[in-house]
Amino acid sequence: xxxxxxxxxxxxxxLPDGLEGLEDKIVTRPGESLIxxxxxxxxxxxxEVKNLNxxxxxxxxxxxxxxxxxxxxERLPTDVKAIINAMETLKYKVRKDDTRNYxxxxxxxxxxxxxxxxxxxxxxxxxxxxxxxxxxxxxITTNPGLFWLNNPMGQRGTAILKEGQxxxxxxxxxxxxxxxxLVQATPLTVIRDTNKxxxxxxxxxxxxxxxxxINIHRASETHESKQVDKYSAGCQVFANPxxxxxxxxxxxxxxxxxxxxxxxxxIRKSQVKI
Numbered sequence: 001x002x003x004x005x006x007x008x009x010x011x012x013x014x015l016p017d018g019l020e021g022l023e024d025k026i027v028t029r030p031g032e033s034l035i036x037x038x039x040x041x042x043x044x045x046x047x048e049v050k051n052l053n054x055x056x057x058x059x060x061x062x063x064x065x066x067x068x069x070x071x072x073x074e075r076l077p078t079d080v081k082a083i084i085n086a087m088e089t090l091k092y093k094v095r096k097d098d099t100r101n102y103x104x105x106x107x108x109x110x111x112x113x114x115x116x117x118x119x120x121x122x123x124x125x126x127x128x129x130x131x132x133x134x135x136x137x138x139x140i141t142t143n144p145g146l147f148w149l150n151n152p153m154g155q156r157g158t159a160i161l162k163e164g165q166x167x168x169x170x171x172x173x174x175x176x177x178x179x180x181x182l183v184q185a186t187p188l189t190v191i192r193d194t195n196k197x198x199x200x201x202x203x204x205x206x207x208x209x210x211x212x213x214i215n216i217h218r219a220s221e222t223h224e225s226k227q228v229d230k231y232s233a234g235c236q237v238f239a240n241p242x243x244x245x246x247x248x249x250x251x252x253x254x255x256x257x258x259x260x261x262x263x264x265x266x267i268r269k270s271q272v273k274i
Contacts (some may be wrong), residue, residue: 027075029211048208074131079274083107083124086271092165093263098128105218108236109269110142110163114200116230119148119219119239122269125250136250138243142236142266143200145228148198157194159212159234159264160202164189168261170216172251175235180248181217182262188214190234216264218244236264 029037039045076084087094087107095103109122121142126135144158152158166188175181192206218238219225231237236246251262 005134012179024088034225040194046134058102075127075131076132079124079272080126080135082272082274083126085164086273087265090165090267090271092267093167095263096128098130100257100258101127102250103127103129104240104250104254104258104262106264108140108142108264108266109272110266112268112270114202116143116144116198116200118153119225119228119237121151123216123236123238123247136246138247139224140236140237141228141232141239144193144232144234145230146198147230148233149193149200152194152196153233156208157192157204157206159190159208159214160200160204160237161214161234162189162191162207163266165263165265167263169264170262171254171260171261172262175215175217177242179221181215182251183265184214184263187211187238190214236266 002245023263056059085096087105095104095105098247104125107124107126109124111120111122113120119139119141121140123138123140124135125138126133128134132141143160148158166186169184169186169188170182171185173181173183175183187209188211189207189209190212191202191204192208193201193204194206195201212234214234216238217238218241219231221241225231226238226239228237238247
C-alpha cells in the first residue's frame with residue numbers, strides 16, 4: 001500500500017515502538033498529502049525529518065514511485081573485469097553486444113615465465129548475455145614446440161605469433177583438412193626465431209606479416225599432452241582434447257549466431273591485473 005511505502009521511506013530501519021500497525025491506519029483529507037496526514041496523526045515529526053533530509057518538501061503532493069530498470073544489473077566476475085580492463089587499456093575491442101548469446105571474446109594469455117615445450121599459457125573465452133558475463137579458461141601453448149625451434153620449417157625461422165589483436169583473423173574450418181578448428185584467414189604478424197638455440201626469442205627484430213597457417217587447434221586426440229613437441233610450429237594449441245571439444249562447441253554456436261569471422265587477441269598474462 002501507499003502508506004506502507006511512505007512508512008518504509010520515513011523509517012527504513014523499522015517503525016518506532018508503539019507505531020507498529022499504524023502504517024495501514026492513515027486516512028488523508030481532501031487535498032492533504034500523506035506526509036501532512038502522518039504529522040496530523042502524530043506519526044511523523046516533520047522537524048526531525050527536515051533535519052535529516054535538507055531537500056525534504058512537506059508540501060510535495062507527488063506519490064511514491066516504483067523505479068524500474070531495463071533488466072538485471074550487469075554481473076561482472078573479477079577475472080572478466082580484469083581482462084576487459086587490460087584489453088581496453090591496450091585499445092583493443094571487447095565484444096559486449098548481448099542481443100544474441102555467445103558473442104565470444106577469444107583471448108590468449110602468454111605466460112611471462114617461458115617454459116619451452118610446455119603448455120603453460122591460457123586461452124580465455126568470455127561473453128555477455130542478459131547482463132551476465134561467462135568465462136571459460138583452457139590450457140594452451142602460444143609458442144612453437146622444441147622440435148620446430150631446432151628445426152625451422154623454412155629459412156626465415158620458426159614463427160612465434162606476435163602479441164596483438166587480430167580482427168576477423170580466423171574462420172571455422174579444419175586444421176590441415178583433418179579436424180574442426182579455427183584456421184587463419186587474414187594476415188597475422190609473427191616473430192621469426194632463427195638461431196636454433198632451443199629458446200623462445202621474443203626479442204628478435206625479425207617480424208613478418210602474412211598467411212602462415214597459424215591455427216587454433218589441439219594436440220593429441222586421445223589424452224592431455226604434457227609436451228608441445230611437433231604439435232605447434234607457431235599455432236595456438238590446446239593441451240587437453242576435452243577442453244578443445246568444449247571450445248569447438250562454443251565456436252559452432254558463435255558461428256550460427258554471429259557468422260564465420262573470429263577475432264583472436266594475444267596479450268601477456270601479466271597485463272591482466274587480478
